[in-house]
Amino acid sequence: MSPSNEEYRIELKKRLEKNWEALEQETSGALERCKKFLKETPENRLKSSGKLKKLKGRFKGILQYDVTDQARVWYRVDRRQRIVYIEYIGHHR
Amino acid sequence: MASTVFSDFIVNATDLRKNQKHWLEKAYDNPITITYGRKKLAIMSREQVGKLYTEKYYAELVLKACQEFTKEKKSDTFPWMEYLSDDEKMQFHSEILNCAMKSIITGDWTQLEYLIQDWEATAETERNPEIVKMLQDKGTPEEYVTLK
Numbered sequence: 001m002s003p004s005n006e007e008y009r010i011e012l013k014k015r016l017e018k019n020w021e022a023l024e025q026e027t028s029g030a031l032e033r034c035k036k037f038l039k040e041t042p043e044n045r046l047k048s049s050g051k052l053k054k055l056k057g058r059f060k061g062i063l064q065y066d067v068t069d070q071a072r073v074w075y076r077v078d079r080r081q082r083i084v085y086i087e088y089i090g091h092h093r
Numbered sequence: 094m095a096s097t098v099f100s101d102f103i104v105n106a107t108d109l110r111k112n113q114k115h116w117l118e119k120a121y122d123n124p125i126t127i128t129y130g131r132k133k134l135a136i137m138s139r140e141q142v143g144k145l146y147t148e149k150y151y152a153e154l155v156l157k158a159c160q161e162f163t164k165e166k167k168s169d170t171f172p173w174m175e176y177l178s179d180d181e182k183m184q185f186h187s188e189i190l191n192c193a194m195k196s197i198i199t200g201d202w203t204q205l206e207y208l209i210q211d212w213e214a215t216a217e218t219e220r221n222p223e224i225v226k227m228l229q230d231k232g233t234p235e236e237y238v239t240l241k
Contacts, residue, residue, distance in 0.1 A: 011237035020240070035240070045207065053214035057181040062228055064214050074228055085237065088227040092217050
């Protein structure tokens with residue numbers, strides 16, 4: 001497998017582990033699809049079915065994936081190391 | 094007397110009836126105008142009509158947003174703008190204008206749609222202080238765990 005086809009490693013903030021598990025229970029399939037997307041093409045809008053947003057202003061570099069209508073995952077991507085850092089998981093009110 | 098629009102051909106209804114195939118073929122590439130008494134009708138490809146409607150929709154959207162911006166009133170077009178800081182509002186305003194200019198030239202409005210979605214997501218994030226705090230707090234490598 002060439003480096004550009006290598007999957008991304010997903011790193012989750014330890015304090016978010018419970019949020020991730022809760023979201024897994026709540027959305028199961030949708031969070032699995034999110035995980036697959038983050039591993040394979042975390043910056044590709046065309047493959048996100050409209051779920052990927054690239055934040056602007058002071059949040060430049062942060063990406064948002066809409067797991068459901070309310071649930072979101074915010075992350076940043078280290079392309080060189082091929083790592084996705086999940087910075088927050090939560091719901092929009 | 095009909096005046097030309099988009100360099101179209103002007104044909105009367107009788108000519109159209111006589112040479113239907115010819116004029117319909119022509120209409121696919123360039124609009125043609127049919128004069129029918131005092132009435133004027135146009136025949137053009139569906140894709141071209143779609144393109145014109147899309148351009149009109151986005152042009153109106155951007156103009157309305159810019160008008161609201163210059164009047165410094167709360168935006169009806171993008172109500173979520175109220176959660177952006179003044180600097181971010183300026184940046185959004187400048188980006189939406191530049192992007193619309195490019196879209197007019199290229200005919201591709203996808204980038205403008207993405208830009209609006211990105212700014213809306215940014216505003217939604219700004220609205221929630223808990224999320225803002227977490228996103229500003231960049232963790233050290235020890236604070237992360239690899240997801241299986």
